[in-house]
Amino acid sequence: MQVEQKMEQMLAEAVSMQATDIHLMPKTNGYLMKMRTGGQLSKSDSFSIREGERLIAYLKFTASMDIGEKRKPQSGSFRQLINGLPLSLRISTLPAVPHKESLVIRILPQEHVPSLSELTLFPYTAKKLTSLLNHSNGLILLSGPTGSGKSTTLYSMIQHCAATLNKHVIMLEDPVEKQQDSFVQIQVNEKAGITYSSGLKAILRHDPDVIMVGEIRDEETARAAVKSALTGHLVLSTIHARDADGVIGRLIELGVSRHEITQTITGITAQRLVRILCPECGTSCKEGCTQKIRQAIICELLAGQALKEVAEGRTLSTYKRLKDELRKGVAYGFITYEEWSRWHFGEEAVSEK
Template identity: 40%
Template sequence: MNSPAPHRRPLGQILIAQGVISEDQLRIALLEQMKSNQPVGKLLVSLGFITEATLRDALGESLGKKSIDLSHAIVDPSALRLVPLELAKRHRLLPLDYDRTHHRMTVAISDVNDIVALDKLRSLTHDDLQIDTVLAGESEISRAIDQYYGHELSIDGILHEIETGEIDWRSLAASSDEYSQPVVRLIDAILTDAVKRDASDVHFEPEQNFLRIRYRIDGLLRQIRALHKSYWPAMAVRIKVVSNMNIAETRAPQDGRISLNISGRLVDFRVSAQPTIHGENVVLRILDRQKGIVPLDQIGLDDSQLDQLKLMIARPEGIVLVTGPTGSGKTTTLYSMLNHINEEGINIMTLEDPVEYPMSMIRQTSVAEAAKLDFANGVRSMMRQDPDVILVGEIRDADTAEMAFRAAMTGHQVYSTLHTNSAIGVVPRLLDIGVLPDIMAGNIIGVIAQRLVRKLCPHCKKPYQAEAHETRLLGLAADAPAPTLYRASGCEHCEYQGYRGRQAIMELLRLDADLDELIARRATMRDIKQAALAKGFRSLAEDGLRRVREGTTSLEEIGRVVDLTERM
């Protein structure tokens, strides 16, 4: 007599029992499933209710299958050699182990009920192959495939295809992905390469006789490729098609957006096309959602700075300003603060130009000048939406400043940015815009000024004893022992640049009654700074030198982004 099949608990009920989702959230996912016919677990992830790791473990419990975290897996090379890359990618599977003696293979797969995939595996090896399946998330498998099989998209190989073949222009102009076209794969290969190298921007720059391709890595542009200019028209058409631009328009600037799944994660690209004398210049800003929202305790503050910042954003009303030049990480800091306070009990609304990273439970709006939705009008409208916290992308003019301060004065917390060189520089900048000193006083909670500096490569940085002038810069006595500092060198880990990655240096100005009084009296920046220093204020230069003493960056790098002449 056959034993009854084990009772399987529905995935949704398991997640509710674990306290991961609510019944309302499950109901939303089920309604979405009726429209899209996608698995409910996948919908729960896309809606932001659960993570893929949570889904993987819950599915394992529901199906009675073991689940695995592939970031800690060890893969048998002999198993990889048996399974073609195309099969692994198409069916979202990764061979983990192969026992030749017993004809047994262990496979990580996102759908354990994919019978077609299992049959294909058997046909490739032995018909009597025993297959043990373990559950893994789709994006985990995609990342692991890239890691263990190597880069599928060879730029040199694709260029050879283009040189020896013909371009199907009708396929390029189609909205569907015609992957047989080498130009399509070339664009994907370049963008994938840029993401893997942690670039923030990709520049396609046509010159008179060639196309220059540059990545901005760690804040600096670096030439990656120089291609024959004849490639560019087809490449430009492809970029325009996938970013919903007008392919026939080449004489006016255009903006667009692309979303690609790279190594199992969704990456957005903000696209800008600008006509030049040699053709259209195209720049893509990379908006990696996985890196866009950083926990507050990981943005680069030490413990005392972090405590100050938490006190600032704990205030129920007032303005918090983040200052710095373009590309200094202001948006990342603002998103980290919003993420820290984001909870069910408050209503957070943002007005951005444009929205860079979608955030769950936060109402985000992009400014639209054509619809007369600018920062000032947007804040005015949001005030009628019962907000607790408002983020204004940038205070650019008197109207926006007036609405931001009006919101702060009526019981709201407001976050925004300004372009100034220092935290104290906010005061004269707002005066220039037209904000009265007595309005500033009492309504500005605090100011954060920041820069991004490159981190020394830990594999090749070289120690040395500080020289006399460097000792003075560090604020040490002339007779103090020379400290050990580090300078850039270069190795294969950092592509021989000496630096890899960036970190923030910051100065935090937390305003109190004494500083408010100075602002109201129109005190000079010098007087305000002296009063702030007496209260423990630390400048950008001092925070940068702290990083130098820690050995994470060099004096040369700090001198590149911060003025150190006052300390000499």
Template identity: 40%
Template sequence: MNRQEVKYALTKAATLSKRLIKTAIQSSASDIHFIPQQEQVFIFLRCHGERQYQSTLSHQQYLMMLSYYKYIGKMDIGESRKPQQGVIYYEHNADTYSLRLSLLPTTPVESLAIRLLPQKQMQTLPHLFLFPFQLQQIQQWLQYRSGLLLLTGATGTGKSTLLYALLKTFMEQNKFQTITLEDPVEKQLDQIIQIQINERAGVTYDAGLKAALRHDPDIIMVGEIRDAKTAQFAFRAASTGHLVLSTLHANDGKGTIHRLVNMGITPLEIDHHLLAVASMKLLSLNDTGFGQRRAAIMELLEREQIHQVIADEPSCVTPSFQQLKRKAFAYGFTNYI
């Protein structure tokens, strides 16, 4: 194609993209999935945890959009054999959305997924919880000044949302020097130092944590503990008088303790420095009275329960996810157990 044809194709792709992103935002979608098939490309939106069919594109339209997203997301336009990631920003109704682009090499053409992250919308703690008694337990965590607080769960269970809400509440109630290490930075926060992890440039979680400790922090937020090295450094930071907040992939509260042990954290370190664990799942609420939204239920482990799990005591008592689901059903919050 000549320069004029390329310009026309990019303009057309930009128009298609804006229309699709606007639809996704109006549908309260968290993600857009492009699923290439032999004849066409299917587009799905993830709304309130459920993937919903949206529309289809021809291969020609999709390839045009891929080139557009690669270009504005600062990815390699000529690369189709390796995974790539990029970030673009979109303005809608006085809000800015960070769009995280993820490309995977698939047959017959690359697959694209887009995560939509509103930058100005910030969930408050009371809005996130289904049960008030769990909110009250979490609010008590705001009194801590050193140690490690962990939020755990599967992908898409709201760990990052709760992490940001906790940070915001900490900042409203106290004047703390707060530093975050994130990959990527999902929301821009006022009066907080946010470090973007960039492993290609040598800014790893480990290197970032070392640098953050020299910057006189009161609170350190680690976006995610992904490996043993980061876990060990987070515990060391918690042991030196800093309050550390982070997330970890684990199925439940007990599974969190076992995963830490598998990462090389000793039971003694866990017992001394892990203040609390909130293992999260999201429940879709009934439309009647609640609107179409989801709320968190949590298995909460605090110091006593953590000690009991480490000691493998059968007396560890905390409401399980199944018990919380039954309670939600009994109160009419959901239609299923």
């Protein structure tokens, strides 16, 4: 089988399984493919060393990555049509020993940006997130662990700004994940001189109402995002932190002062992606079920007076808000006790260290 056909077969299988990620993991005698479905990894297939290396090289080439560079991490993206469904595929590679690469594909369907009410477990969460978008300026940050749906939530909020609020939205990403016609999208290209900092400077001259920065990952990006918010624009971005309170500490680590935080931050969210029960079958979907077990977002939101107190260092909250959301999900029959335990005890273990 040709490598292109193998890739299409792999992606078709992932789509049928409603997978969000595909992992190609190097082993001593070959490569192992795993797929993440509903937040869980499951073994799917295995390849010889030659098949795995050819597949990785083809994916890197298609994503405009350097196929000869195996010693450094790389990232890229491309679009692919599978069974009539347009997909955006985000590719990430890491060097692994001995002299091999590990590759992960993030699968992002393009045909539909779900609304906040579709994403969130509770309707009031969508209303709170939507209310943040009514601000004309400030910085809104979404946090949570990898794979918690931050990017999807961010796109949904941006779509609301463009379609419902009729605002001019410009996005700066590395790489562009979902290509949409509702807003202007710019991809970071350091070789061409388009960094997060220079890109944001150019965006400010382009009369934006809302600016989206893919991720605040370093001091330069943090400073540029804060400066954009201070100039009277609404800025949305993601940041890696354990919870909403932890975002404040992360920004301080990146050189943002508490005064700038209190002047710019409009809201901070921390979200988790939880598996919810199928309304027809219960925990496990039966064969032929059209519902399928899916995931939803539970979210804690830090805004208003509570945000001000945390930003000024006067108080420090805990995981209580997220735990309350989980308990409520169990009480209403949306979440299993096992799913509650998975998050609850995991966070308890972290807090005890």
